[in-house]
Amino acid sequence: MKSIFGKLALTLPLAAAFQGHAQQQRPNIIFFLVDDFGWVETSLPFGDEVTANNRMFHTPNMERLAARGAMLTNAYACSVSTPTRTCLMTGMNSAHMGITSFSSLYKDIVPDAIGGHPGSTNENLGDIFAHPEWNYNCLCPAHLESEKDLYGLHHTLYATPLPQLLRDSGYHTIHVGKAHWAPAGTPGSNPYNMGFVVNIAGAQNGHPKSYQPEDNFGNLPGQGDYGSVMNMSQYYGSGVHLTEAITREALRTLDHPLRQGIPFFLYFAHYTNHTPIQRDDRFYQRYIDEGLDEGQAKYASMVEGMDKSLGDVLDFIDGRGIADNTVIIFYSDNGPHSVGGEKGGELHTQALPLREGKGSVYEGGIRVPMMVCWPGHVAAGTRLNTPVNTPDFFPTFLELAGVTDPQTVQTVDGESMVKLFTDGSQYVARAAEAGKIRDRKDANAFRIPESVSGLADDRGLIFHYPHQLRYEDQDDIDFLSALRRGDWKLVYRMHTGELELYNLRDDIGEHSNVAAGNRELTRSMASELSDRLRHWNAPMPTVRATGKPVPMPDETDAFAALKK
């Protein structure tokens, strides 16, 4: 295994390098967003141990990026795509937006499994719960609210999108890949409306109909649908996989701002590694040779294709000499798909040692790989363990771009991570230099004071999924809410009314519910979760039998029982 910590000696002492930040021109920002990509689906271990899941993957360029920057080992996202992606645009918690599930391909279609999907049998929790009144037409930029009658818009959140603020401050804003903020037939499906100057391949679709050029990425005549990837027709029949194709196109868009001397914001959102799980021929055979099953090998080849794209980005910024003034952030929109079987292996194991995967508010669904690289500002080879969540990106990007007084119609829930990235990573680097961090386990246990990072270690982070992911019940995925606060994690199971408490420091796999032994803490966290959900008017499922919403955590029998 490659030692991240072996690099530390090379990158220290760092103190001198972190001066002069204020004089520099505003940095370029590359946001490298991967889809359905789990915390352990990489040869770069974010946890204490190199696990079986880590060993299935080869991601040398993620290792390369980690060596140049910081890994965020407690980074969170929403448990499914659209909530994370709209949150990136708005800085609002998913429950606050009322956008709690993924966008359908077409407007007015409720995509969750309760009653929405054609052919749903409803022989599941849908018999018990009806879907909440959520914003299933998802996000519309606030400046187009005046046109809502044109589109017949309802069940929609209006907010001021991040790229618009960046663009209006002078950034060249580029969208590449998956958008998935809103369905076709609404303005939110169009990246231009979000404030992007350039769009490549982004629209309403949450995954490509196909990654393969021989399928024209889904645009075979008579076979296309709203999931077909737009704008990529030059690669039809070319032999170039979608992941490679959008990488080439993404890098070409940078010529213009570089020539103009304008800072750029590249929102590079890979379609991969979402279903359909299709092999990337450049990398597939290695994984078969290493003994993976066909589904696993296909998936691992997609991951390596994504990793190669990351390497191309790094090569590009190195080649253009802009690495020192470019912030790269690596992130995933939710945990790994762990149901359905396309990825091979055993179901529900893809995130191990984390519990469950995509859709779930257990760690497997929401804890995602994240890295930040900014030479001279972020100390290389460090780990930052302060919990961060998707709403934090909005103020972070604005601070990086020097936008000090953004005018938004929405109230932003996140807090800037810039101080954590810079001062926090330098604090960690100094601790390592002083011998206080000797190995990965030390690094993962090391805490950065709020006075350094600007972020409280025990901020309450809320995750809320009042939906059913698939037709069949998934008890550890469907209808769950959670609050993380410090080491503690409260999980509310709406379908049973149970309250669970886990200590993530001791029990990252969420095996041992310790609510009974921590009644006061459980009640306190249940109250906090309830108060926040009420304050946001968060969507809650309706109980069909009563016609009433599912009770808040502090309205349950379980909550009352904790008082005794």
Next chain:
Amino acid sequence: MKSIFGKLALTLPLAAAFQGHAQQQRPNIIFFLVDDFGWVETSLPFGDEVTANNRMFHTPNMERLAARGAMLTNAYACSVSTPTRTCLMTGMNSAHMGITSFSSLYKDIVPDAIGGHPGSTNENLGDIFAHPEWNYNCLCPAHLESEKDLYGLHHTLYATPLPQLLRDSGYHTIHVGKAHWAPAGTPGSNPYNMGFVVNIAGAQNGHPKSYQPEDNFGNLPGQGDYGSVMNMSQYYGSGVHLTEAITREALRTLDHPLRQGIPFFLYFAHYTNHTPIQRDDRFYQRYIDEGLDEGQAKYASMVEGMDKSLGDVLDFIDGRGIADNTVIIFYSDNGPHSVGGEKGGELHTQALPLREGKGSVYEGGIRVPMMVCWPGHVAAGTRLNTPVNTPDFFPTFLELAGVTDPQTVQTVDGESMVKLFTDGSQYVARAAEAGKIRDRKDANAFRIPESVSGLADDRGLIFHYPHQLRYEDQDDIDFLSALRRGDWKLVYRMHTGELELYNLRDDIGEHSNVAAGNRELTRSMASELSDRLRHWNAPMPTVRATGKPVPMPDETDAFAALKK
């Protein structure tokens, strides 16, 4: 009828206004390109008379633009779409490019009627001629020639595209609408590769599968094909016609360069008025009420939708206060479709008084409506009769943008029209002020000296269509070449070997072949046409019986007979 000449008094004297050009910042450029739009399909008469065809249409915004600027009454294009559009990118004559017919939707498919179309019966001239070895994979930007193996490219022209030169000089280059430079599966299908920073709705397709939002512009699931319009999914089901939708999107793209203070080049290429002929509900009923047949009324409603779009552009630049530093050029890619019947009326009459329509090198196929507006530089309400051709746009746009030494891999055939637009229009305005131009007929007969316009009135302009447009023979469309020089027009009919000569001043309808009475001139022009085609290695059909190319005009029996 609205009098263009009534406006002249208001806009004169102009001399003072045309100073100080050099001090001004580089102008914005809006190139408003309409598809298959004939010289007479407007209520704005370009000819001497208001004809029956003029009376079918209502285009008040074309009249408005004409009153602000100059009409070019002898403006030419190629007889079909892709040659004109690739010529706009390269500045090369279609015969020089070897791109002499329209691009297919998919690479390696020869789209012309000889053998290319599936189901072709070949019971036509295809029995006599085989298609030439033309560049049917059309245009690829020169900087991507290195990737030709990736796409399996052949039969392709490599050239340095205009938008790339403008972008690299600092222009914000925007593509909206129809591209149609090359088929899917090749880099030329992608506007970004041409040097556009922004693309809306442009790809390989030469027409939309549908203009109607209820058809999702062709993207109904399971019905899409390579002609479906990309990027417009926000308008699916919205009730907004494609022409209106792309206008809204086009104008929104201008916010960014205006805010940044960067000049923009907006290449606004409407899909309309190409087939499918579909009614624009906003305007249709008026034309039925006026007695047009259904096809005519549909078509006229599409034209009025286009005209409304032009009005929106004018309102926008007025509203933003940028009219004085914005050059608007109005143009069509070829003459009106006059076969097939969708447009109603009698076939082959749509361009009258001009002969024939789209596809033909007779005037109906190649003489197109053109206008230029640039307040303070172009004298308002004027007519410029100097013949101009598509290759002239390339150097014109570069001169407007102040690009003085463009580096191109190709040899450009055109000449800049800027002096004609400015000095030429002012010369005309002064003549009108001096009473030398009293009416439309005077204006259409008025000649601008080369010393003023920079363009010789009798430059040789070449048109070359070595193809068959449809399965059935169209004698006045298929396999024709032409040379215009001054008032004279030579037409070479490849399938008969005939040489025809017309005097356009006396006979704009090309009714009277006067070759027999002007043998020396006919020979001279046939030699000029032959020399140019040979010099360019222009594609010529192959005679199936001999396996040899069709003879050049000066190799025909008709040419030899003229010597006697």
